[in-house]
Amino acid sequence: MVDTTSHTFTGPHGPKPRKAFSRRNIFLYGTLLVVTLYYALPLYIMIVTSLKGMPEIRMGNIFAPPLEVTFEPWVKAWSQACTGLTCDGLSTGFWNSVRITIPSVILSIIIASVNGYALANWKFKGANVFFTILIFGAFIPYQVMLYPIVIMLREIGLYGSLTGLVIVHTVFGMPILTLLFRNYFSSLPEELFKAARVDGAGFWGIYFRIMVPMSLPIFTVAMILQVTGIWNDFLFGVVYTGPESYPMTVSLNNIVNSSQGVKEYNVNMAATILTGLVPLTIYFVSGKLFVRGIAAGAVKG
Template sequence: MNPETTAPPLAAPAPSAHTAPAPAVRRARRRLTPARIGLYVFLLGAALFFLLPLYVMVVTSLKTMDEIRQGGIFALPHAATLEPWRLAWSGVCTGAACDGVRTGFWNSVAITVPSTILPILLGAVNGYALSFWRPRGANVLFAILMAGAFVPVQVMIYPLVRVLALAGIFGSLPAIVLVHLVFGMPVMTLLFRNYYCGVPHELFHAARIDGGGFWRIFLQVMLPMSLPVVVVAAIMQVTGVWNDYILGLVFAGRDHMPMMVQLNNVINTTTGTRQYNVNMAATILTGLVPLALYFVSGRWFVRGIAAGAVKG
């Protein structure tokens, strides 16, 4: 073999400037910059701002009144007791009756369940019709519904009282459910219409070619794929109905007073000694349902927002 014709050995490729070692990249990403430190400080401050009142409420609800009078609002209880929680649930006076907020809780459940299911169903049908079928005057109807969303509740109270009184249902459970249905329809229609506008229309046309009608396409095609926006609508409606005070006070009647009205009667009582531990326990009990709903379905809420639930 001729040594002059022998090919030289291949040289190893030089490291590229664009290919840095993976550990170095990870270390560079984890490095704390002033912007990242400022972000962490802001998030920590925001968390403390919202969690500190909740902490005070919880520790106060576990103290006796003698310990509360000694001061130390941020101090942990020396001997934690659940007696304030028992009184708040079944012993504190909410007016003429002294059976706690338990009755108001079940009243709120009886009001919230139909006041959530009915607006969601009707809002889904409205949004589906306005997005795909587009009947004559659909834009005018949608504009009227959106205008109704900006009408203050206080403006509509007296006309609704007159209408429900003439119908003979004022102060009953159907009355308060109907009122929440009326005030929830604009927002529910907006949510579902914008969500269905993001659904490919080819899916609707394919269902029409297969012989699907209005209700069949809605029940078998659109509704099963609407779980994210249904969760968003349920969270919004449950939170709004459960935390409502003025509508429950006016339209529910004495036999169906919701939990928020009874909580106001507990905290703002002018008779006897003010029991701060019982008040804090009753307040936490009142807010447990919306709080638990957010924790359980928070992932679906974010998914529904990202899927176009509030996109115009």
């Protein structure tokens, strides 16, 4: 179809442009400013609280910037905070989370990308049936499958271990990642695939030499999606690991909500930021790719 609309004019949606300080602009930017401040406020409060000493917190106001900046709460949160049983802070949880997240992300992306590739380019009979089940599986509440997986992991001797949790993350990451990769590979020009076939490349040859090099953006999107998702997981961590291998989110909850001792709000907030730091860094660095990852959940298959 020929584009008949004017392609030089890309004006705003509303009526024609107005003065900078029109009532509309004051209202619009005013509202957005208030909203933005509201969303930013909790992060600000976390940071401010974590930099204050306890006496200052007790007398002061949570919005006030610290009079005397102290990093002691951060040190304490990292290495000394108590969870009720032990007092070695969040560091153990952090390293557990690292040891869970890295293999889970790699494994789930390898499996899902090969899977998506098979579904996009090498359709076999019945493939779509399994794919449909997989996609519907994404909607099943995890609680329904918690116990059967406990039994399966116990049967193969991995219940309570980090390896077991890695498998669980790989399994539950599969629906969304497979969808993501399948849709991406389907959108690549088919001629490439056909040309490679004519040249005698096989399943793995095409995958490694054509599909993977052409799909680096989608691999990045998948990585962002998985790192944040797995890092932020709480339920699987608490169900499938034991106290010595709890991920960071679980240790954080245990530190903050342990009923013993005096509540040290500054340490709690330092621990909270520390836990949020990895996904936040990824989010702020990745920008648009993060948005693309979450939008992938919304595109229909």
